Amino acid sequence: MLRSLYIWPDRPLLSLLVLLVLAMPFLYLAREPMHTLLRRASRAIVRPLRLGARWLTDAAARMRTRNREVLLAHGSRELRLSIDRELERVTILVQRDLEGYPALQRRLMDEITRIEEDYKRSGEVPPPSPEWVKAIEALAKIRATGDGVVERILADIRDSLDDIYQKVVAEYRAAYQQRHKILSTCVPFWRSASQTLVQVERNITSLNDSAAKIDANVEKLESIFARRTEVENALTSSASTQFFISSLVMLIAFGGAYVNFKLISLPMSAMVGGGDYITDTLRASEIAALVIILFETLMGLFLMETLRFTNLFPLGNITEKMRRRLMWVSLAILLVLAGVEVALAVMRDSIIAADVALKQSLGSAAAVQTEASWVTRIPTFGQMILGFTLPFALAFVAIPLEYFVGSGRIVVGAGFTLLIRGAAFSLRVGASLAGEAGKLAVNFYDVLIFAPLAIERWIRKVPETASHKEKLQSAPAFPQPATSGEEVL
Amino acid sequence: MKLTTATLALGVLAVCAGCGPAVNHNQAVYVLVDTSGTYTKEVNKAQGVVNYLLGSLEPGDSLAVATIKSRSFSEKDIVAKVSLTKDPIQANSQKKAFSEKMAQFAHSTQNTKGTAYTDITGGLVQAAEFLNETGAGRKTVIIFSDMQEELDYKTVRNFPIKLDGIRIIALNVSKLSTDNVDPRRYMGRLEWWEKRARAAGATEWRVVNDMEHLERVFSRRG
Numbered sequence: 001m002l003r004s005l006y007i008w009p010d011r012p013l014l015s016l017l018v019l020l021v022l023a024m025p026f027l028y029l030a031r032e033p034m035h036t037l038l039r040r041a042s043r044a045i046v047r048p049l050r051l052g053a054r055w056l057t058d059a060a061a062r063m064r065t066r067n068r069e070v071l072l073a074h075g076s077r078e079l080r081l082s083i084d085r086e087l088e089r090v091t092i093l094v095q096r097d098l099e100g101y102p103a104l105q106r107r108l109m110d111e112i113t114r115i116e117e118d119y120k121r122s123g124e125v126p127p128p129s130p131e132w133v134k135a136i137e138a139l140a141k142i143r144a145t146g147d148g149v150v151e152r153i154l155a156d157i158r159d160s161l162d163d164i165y166q167k168v169v170a171e172y173r174a175a176y177q178q179r180h181k182i183l184s185t186c187v188p189f190w191r192s193a194s195q196t197l198v199q200v201e202r203n204i205t206s207l208n209d210s211a212a213k214i215d216a217n218v219e220k221l222e223s224i225f226a227r228r229t230e231v232e233n234a235l236t237s238s239a240s241t242q243f244f245i246s247s248l249v250m251l252i253a254f255g256g257a258y259v260n261f262k263l264i265s266l267p268m269s270a271m272v273g274g275g276d277y278i279t280d281t282l283r284a285s286e287i288a289a290l291v292i293i294l295f296e297t298l299m300g301l302f303l304m305e306t307l308r309f310t311n312l313f314p315l316g317n318i319t320e321k322m323r324r325r326l327m328w329v330s331l332a333i334l335l336v337l338a339g340v341e342v343a344l345a346v347m348r349d350s351i352i353a354a355d356v357a358l359k360q361s362l363g364s365a366a367a368v369q370t371e372a373s374w375v376t377r378i379p380t381f382g383q384m385i386l387g388f389t390l391p392f393a394l395a396f397v398a399i400p401l402e403y404f405v406g407s408g409r410i411v412v413g414a415g416f417t418l419l420i421r422g423a424a425f426s427l428r429v430g431a432s433l434a435g436e437a438g439k440l441a442v443n444f445y446d447v448l449i450f451a452p453l454a455i456e457r458w459i460r461k462v463p464e465t466a467s468h469k470e471k472l473q474s475a476p477a478f479p480q481p482a483t484s485g486e487e488v489l
Numbered sequence: 490m491k492l493t494t495a496t497l498a499l500g501v502l503a504v505c506a507g508c509g510p511a512v513n514h515n516q517a518v519y520v521l522v523d524t525s526g527t528y529t530k531e532v533n534k535a536q537g538v539v540n541y542l543l544g545s546l547e548p549g550d551s552l553a554v555a556t557i558k559s560r561s562f563s564e565k566d567i568v569a570k571v572s573l574t575k576d577p578i579q580a581n582s583q584k585k586a587f588s589e590k591m592a593q594f595a596h597s598t599q600n601t602k603g604t605a606y607t608d609i610t611g612g613l614v615q616a617a618e619f620l621n622e623t624g625a626g627r628k629t630v631i632i633f634s635d636m637q638e639e640l641d642y643k644t645v646r647n648f649p650i651k652l653d654g655i656r657i658i659a660l661n662v663s664k665l666s667t668d669n670v671d672p673r674r675y676m677g678r679l680e681w682w683e684k685r686a687r688a689a690g691a692t693e694w695r696v697v698n699d700m701e702h703l704e705r706v707f708s709r710r711g
Contacts, residue, residue, distance in 0.1 A: 269548065269575075270576050273549065273575030273576075274548030275550060275575060350578070351578060354581045358543075358544070358584055358585055359544045362540040362588055363537070
């Protein structure tokens with residue numbers, strides 16, 4: 001195209017230079033309209049880009065506000081659920097333990113009274129008779145005169161006293177033994193009282209812990225209602241962590257589902273037909289296996305929902321009785337499906353065994369090798385156990401799924417906001433580049449017509465120089481003072 | 490609402506995993522075994538190929554084995570045929586029965602003298618008729634022969650045949666003693682058959698003499 005314009009095809013540079021020189025006067029004449037055209041073209045690109053950038057920034061701000069609302073709503077919902085759970089625990093604790101507190105107190109009081117009575121009884125010692133003590137004192141004052149009668153009387157008295165002393169001591173010891181017995185009967189009561197008090201203390205401590213948790217959650221809830229930034233940051237971070245963990249758990253669950261799928265897809269071909277294809281690559285048996293797995297997952301979701309582990313469905317408006325019924329129905333269906341899987345595992349094994357036997361009899365060893373996949377290496381019993389347990393394991397997917405959905409909305413929203421902001425920034429950069437490119441194009445145009453511009457500047461400069469010279473000539477070399485020089489001198 | 494969306498997404502994912510138009514994946518294979526002249530000695534190899542096919546066919550597929558004789562356009566030449574049921578266990582029993590029939594045929598053929606003439610065209614027309622009746626998505630004719638057609642003067646086979654949508658595989662095309670003298674005869678013969686097959690509308694023409702790697706020829710997507 002350009003080659004056709006060359007004056008001397010073998011000298012393109014020279015041709016271009018000559019063409020430029022020839023075009024220069026025309027380009028110079030078209031300078032003003034060309035400048036306007038370039039500026040307007042640049043503006044035509046810059047303005048929509050800026051407009052787009054502004055719209056995207058506004059959209060990002062709106063989305064951020066919306067995300068914030070969702071985040072705070074999600075956080076407050078989680079906290080409310082947590083508070084509800086704690087309050088439920090407290091209610092159960094109060095109903096179970098504190099309801100029996102009057103009876104417990106009565107029992108405690110009875111035990112304390114009995115201990116007190118026993119204690120008093122153990123402290124009672126029979127006091128010696130005061131007359132008997134006085135008689136002894138009187139006898140002790142009698143002096144030994146050496147009179148035989150007196151001596152004999154005193155010896156009789158001493159013997160009698162010894163007997164009495166022995167008797168009294170024996171009685172005293174018996175009384176102490178009795179008191180010890182009473183005290184030993186007190187020990188179980190003391191233990192019981194102590195245990196009761198420990199239990200009371202434990203309950204109170206648990207109650208205190210729950211109350212502390214409730215307080216902390218209420219405080220967080222207040223912060224959410226007050227829309228504090230630190231709470232928002234904490235909730236975002238928590239949502240990201242939840243999203244990551246739930247994704248990981250879901251990935252593991254998908255692995256389990258895949259194993260389950262592999263286990264039942266082959267035997268399903270005996271039920272729905274082996275050679276039927278729904279699409280180009282999906283067999284009918286595979287779809288059937290997938291449907292069974294999805295059903296199991298669904299029943300698991302219902303089970304978890306009715307057990308109040310998750311809150312994915314709006315089941316708040318159904319009665320407790322209905323909830324229980326739903327729970328039993330879900331569990332029953334899950335059990336039936338698990339049973340079906342056990343049967344399928346057995347069938348799978350028999351199909352593979354028959355297939356291998358046939359191929360061996362046909363002598364196509366290569367085909368036998370290709371069919372012997374990793375699943376065939378699991379013994380039948382293991383396959384049966386897997387078939388039975390995997391549906392129940394899949395049921396627990398409901399918990400990470402709830403977190404995945406809840407936190408996914410926040411994380412994806414945040415990511416989307418970031419993306420929009422990035423796009424707005426790119427548009428702004430683009431607008432700036434387009435503006436600068438416009439200016440550059442104007443300057444480049446002037447560079448192309450540098451010669452006429454230089455001539456124009458020179459022509460303009462000539463009269464200016466002339467007028468300047470005229471001004472210089474008309475002006476006196478030295479300013480004339482108002483008074484004459486002679487007078488000065 | 491959230492759960493419904495999640496379940497829907499899972500369903501869509503599951504369905505879209507194999508998006509594409511519904512295709513008839515059933516196979517129908519017709520094996521023509523040459524029992525003329527000295528080629529009867531090769532029947533044991535044909536039995537091996539049929540056994541391999543039985544191992545690779547899936548429920549819903551069809552298989553037939555017929556002989557190439559002096560005149561082969563006849564149902565009487567079909568040694569055994571089967572349309573496998575959708576139930577894999579039943580299909581296995583069908584395969585077993587078919588294999589036994591094939592073994593009997595191979596045993597009986599070894600003790601008989603080969604036919605004087607070789608009517609490959611008649612066998613092909615009979616095969617096309619059978620394959621079209623099965624309605625399978627993938628139709629294959631396996632010719633187990635030296636591809637040397639010899640007809641008596643009464644038999645008329647020089648008319649255009651129809652093999653639309655059928656792939657032809659010539660297996661174990663043995664060289665004749667005359668081919669050894671002039672190999673161009675062998676190559677010319679194969680070229681003539683290829684031209685004829687393609688003119689008849691065959692989707693593919695293949696000559697396979699390496700019997701060790703049959704999986705390359707009979708792979709499901711091959």
